Amino acid sequence: MRKNRAVFAVATASALIMIATGCSSGGGSTTTSDPKAPLTVWVDADRAPQAQAYVKAHPELKITVNTVDAAQGSNTSKIALAEKAGKGVPDVVFVGSPDEISTLSANPINYPLALNGVVSQKVLDGFPKNTISRCTFNGKVYCLGNDEGQTVLWYNKAQFAQWGYSVPTTFDQFKALGIKLAAEHPGYNLGTVNGRYGSDAFFGSSGCPVIDATTVTSVKINTASPKCTRVGDVLAPLIANGTLSTLDLFDKNYTAQIASGKVIAMIGASWTADFAFKPMTTNSGTSFVAAGKYTAAPMPTWAGESTNWSGAVGGGIWIVSKTAKNQKAAVAFAVAMTTDPTIAKTQSTYPAYGPSADIWLKSKTSDPWYASDPSKVLKAASAKVNPADGYVRYETQLLDSYNATIIKSGATDMSSALKAWGVQAAQAAKSAGYTVSK
Amino acid sequence: MTITNSRVRRLRRRTPAWGFIAPYLVLLVLFGVAPAIYGLYQAFIVTSVVGDPSFSLVQNFIDVLSDYRLPGSALNVAVYLVIWLPILLLVVFTLALAMDAKRTRFATLTRFVTYVPGAVTGAAAALLWLFMFSPNVSPIGGFLRLFTTHNGSFLSDNTFALVLSVMGVAAGAGGWIVVVYGALTGISSDVVESAKLDGANAWQTVWHIKLPLIRSYIAFILIVSTAQGFQVFVEPTVIAAGAPGQVSRTWSINQLVYSYATEQSNYGRASALAILLLVVCVALAVFIITKTKFYSTGDR
Numbered sequence: 001m002r003k004n005r006a007v008f009a010v011a012t013a014s015a016l017i018m019i020a021t022g023c024s025s026g027g028g029s030t031t032t033s034d035p036k037a038p039l040t041v042w043v044d045a046d047r048a049p050q051a052q053a054y055v056k057a058h059p060e061l062k063i064t065v066n067t068v069d070a071a072q073g074s075n076t077s078k079i080a081l082a083e084k085a086g087k088g089v090p091d092v093v094f095v096g097s098p099d100e101i102s103t104l105s106a107n108p109i110n111y112p113l114a115l116n117g118v119v120s121q122k123v124l125d126g127f128p129k130n131t132i133s134r135c136t137f138n139g140k141v142y143c144l145g146n147d148e149g150q151t152v153l154w155y156n157k158a159q160f161a162q163w164g165y166s167v168p169t170t171f172d173q174f175k176a177l178g179i180k181l182a183a184e185h186p187g188y189n190l191g192t193v194n195g196r197y198g199s200d201a202f203f204g205s206s207g208c209p210v211i212d213a214t215t216v217t218s219v220k221i222n223t224a225s226p227k228c229t230r231v232g233d234v235l236a237p238l239i240a241n242g243t244l245s246t247l248d249l250f251d252k253n254y255t256a257q258i259a260s261g262k263v264i265a266m267i268g269a270s271w272t273a274d275f276a277f278k279p280m281t282t283n284s285g286t287s288f289v290a291a292g293k294y295t296a297a298p299m300p301t302w303a304g305e306s307t308n309w310s311g312a313v314g315g316g317i318w319i320v321s322k323t324a325k326n327q328k329a330a331v332a333f334a335v336a337m338t339t340d341p342t343i344a345k346t347q348s349t350y351p352a353y354g355p356s357a358d359i360w361l362k363s364k365t366s367d368p369w370y371a372s373d374p375s376k377v378l379k380a381a382s383a384k385v386n387p388a389d390g391y392v393r394y395e396t397q398l399l400d401s402y403n404a405t406i407i408k409s410g411a412t413d414m415s416s417a418l419k420a421w422g423v424q425a426a427q428a429a430k431s432a433g434y435t436v437s438k
Numbered sequence: 439m440t441i442t443n444s445r446v447r448r449l450r451r452r453t454p455a456w457g458f459i460a461p462y463l464v465l466l467v468l469f470g471v472a473p474a475i476y477g478l479y480q481a482f483i484v485t486s487v488v489g490d491p492s493f494s495l496v497q498n499f500i501d502v503l504s505d506y507r508l509p510g511s512a513l514n515v516a517v518y519l520v521i522w523l524p525i526l527l528l529v530v531f532t533l534a535l536a537m538d539a540k541r542t543r544f545a546t547l548t549r550f551v552t553y554v555p556g557a558v559t560g561a562a563a564a565l566l567w568l569f570m571f572s573p574n575v576s577p578i579g580g581f582l583r584l585f586t587t588h589n590g591s592f593l594s595d596n597t598f599a600l601v602l603s604v605m606g607v608a609a610g611a612g613g614w615i616v617v618v619y620g621a622l623t624g625i626s627s628d629v630v631e632s633a634k635l636d637g638a639n640a641w642q643t644v645w646h647i648k649l650p651l652i653r654s655y656i657a658f659i660l661i662v663s664t665a666q667g668f669q670v671f672v673e674p675t676v677i678a679a680g681a682p683g684q685v686s687r688t689w690s691i692n693q694l695v696y697s698y699a700t701e702q703s704n705y706g707r708a709s710a711l712a713i714l715l716l717v718v719c720v721a722l723a724v725f726i727i728t729k730t731k732f733y734s735t736g737d738r
Contacts, residue, residue, distance in 0.1 A: 076700070077700035077703065107491070247591060251591070251682055251683070251684075253591060256574075397701075403684070427505075
């Protein structure tokens with residue numbers, strides 16, 4: 001009897017261990033392509049129409065399009081679990097927070113397929129250099145840019161004309177404008193600097209080394225660099241006088257300000273007009289009419305720079321799984337999503353692929369919502385995203401510590417906030433497996 | 439012959455018991471014990487960016503204990519516990535004792551009313567309180583505006599512990615009031631009556647008679663609530679979403695565990711921190727049990 005019980009216990013325990021550990025094996029890579037194998041594609045809601053259009057155009061392929069949660073980190077954690085389980089791994093995925101590629105391409109996930117050789121060099125050459133270089137790890141390209149979040153200076157042209165303000169071309173002028181605006185028209189502002197809207201748009205365009213990854217395991221971080229302190233010099237007085245908000249762009253307290261016309265300018269991504277200004281002024285029910293008022297101006301130039309670098313806020317990417325059974329079709333799908341001229345027209349954001357961007361911009365040229373044609377400014381900014389920006393595995397922690405230091409302090413002591421940010425960034429980078437140098 | 443009989447009898451006595459336990463046991467093993475064992479195993483597996491995972495008894499623990507976010511998260515949770523637990527206990531015992539002292543219809547109604555907020559739990563409660571603490575839509579918006587930060591947001595790292603405490607008391611007190619009230623009604627009326635005859639006033643009856651008699655309930659509430667407080671996760675996650683960029687994504691220790699597992703895909707560190715959290719909670723539980731003589735059946 002006792003013996004039986006012992007045998008039973010051992011059997012149960014070993015069964016449990018098998019259940020628990022059995023899942024971690026499997027998930028080997030396949031190199032052969034099976035043209036009949038079905039495809040599973042994960043997209044966010046904004047990308048679903050273009051994926052569905054492709055499915056309709058290719059009835060010979062069995063493609064399942066799953067619309068998944070687009071929140072930062074969501075895709076990575078789901079793919080990590082699928083890889084661990086050895087099944088349910090998507091063949092192609094759209095990721096809205098492009099920094100996730102750095103986590104997806106590292107241990108323990110190792111999800112993406114290297115695209116060199118499977119995607120023609122001609123296609124790769126059609127993307128702006130910076131989007132390709134950000135997707136490159138250990139000399140291999142692991143993602144294709146869907147859209148770009150290059151920053152420009154969005155501004156209310158009508159309001160600027162009415163108040164006699166000129167568009168700043170340097171950040172010193174931008175700072176002077178903020179001081180003037182606070183004195184003459186309190187309550188109005190020049191955008192927001194919370195999270196990525198400050199870290200990526202301002203510090204990113206300045207080339208402040210916080211996400212300057214040189215290899216997959218080394219990164220340069222130095223917030224004492226003049227490229228960081230000059231940003232602090234502009235931000236501090238403007239946060240203090242309220243002309244730069246510290247609320248998130250989509251915080252309802254801030255969207256209320258957009259809806260009432262209080263935001264007269266913003267250093268913002270290419271998608272800012274379509275996703276922040278347009279919807280919030282159309283559905284607000286307030287008397288403020290944004291149509292015909294806003295347009296894009298070139299990024300102002302940072303003090304000491306010879307050109308006006310742009311930052312990048314967002315910009316989605318497509319990634320192909322290295323375990324895709326029908327590799328050929330999976331790669332073709334990702335290439336079509338980024339380069340197909342018909343799909344380019346249906347894109348909701350500025351396409352990363354050059355020829356697609358040209359097609360997409362045509363619709364902006366004649367869009368009466370803009371005070372003037374923004375297309376030339378957007379195109380120029382696309383080529384000028386600061387190369388010091390990269391995709392790193394600690395992006396989420398970096399933005400969280402940016403908010404905990406620079407934003408939380410309310411810019412009362414910018415130099416110590418910058419220092420604290422640098423310390424936390426270095427710790428986050430080390431924790432993510434990077435060696436940090438200055 | 440007699441041996442066989444007693445064996446059969448024992449077997450017969452035990453079978454229904456196992457029958458009752460079995461369904462729970464299956465679930466416990468599948469979703470409790472097995473994942474816990476797997477978690478323990480994972481805590482010793484170190485994931486490196488380059489190369490294969492390796493085995494180390496201490497590396498993941500060192501990594502999580504030296505994480506720059508841990509002191510902040512631990513402090514947040516500590517402040518939350520210090521605010522929330524005493525208020526919870528005070529509210530629960532004051533109301534339960536008052537209801538017990540005056541067993542009127544009003545008391546029954548109060549017991550019901552205090553229980554209602556507890557019916558809305560987890561994410562739904564967090565969402566409800568998110569509205570309560572958003573100055574623009576809250577019925578007490580004008581009051582909240584007195585405490586907003588420089589950018590007009592009420593929710594911030596500074597106010598968060600207080601917000602969660604208010605929410606925790608409102609949602610959790612009702613259930614405990616019912617439990618404590620039940621315990622109080624279980625006290626023999628002879629004991630209370632003889633205390634009165636001896637000249638004890640209401641306060642003395644509570645302090646020297648009633649509270650010592652329900653001591654194990656106090657211990658139970660403390661153990662469960664401390665563990666619950668240490669593991670606070672859903673509320674800060676949902677409420678922080680209402681103020682994007684204003685509250686840390688790793689405000690609580692459990693959110694830090696979640697960050698390791700999802701944002702960083704580092705299951706080893708996630709498991710290590712979860713185990714450390716478990717150790718702290720068990721240690722506190724043992725401390726409370728010994729201090730309150732929770733399991734002693736003798737002199738009460």
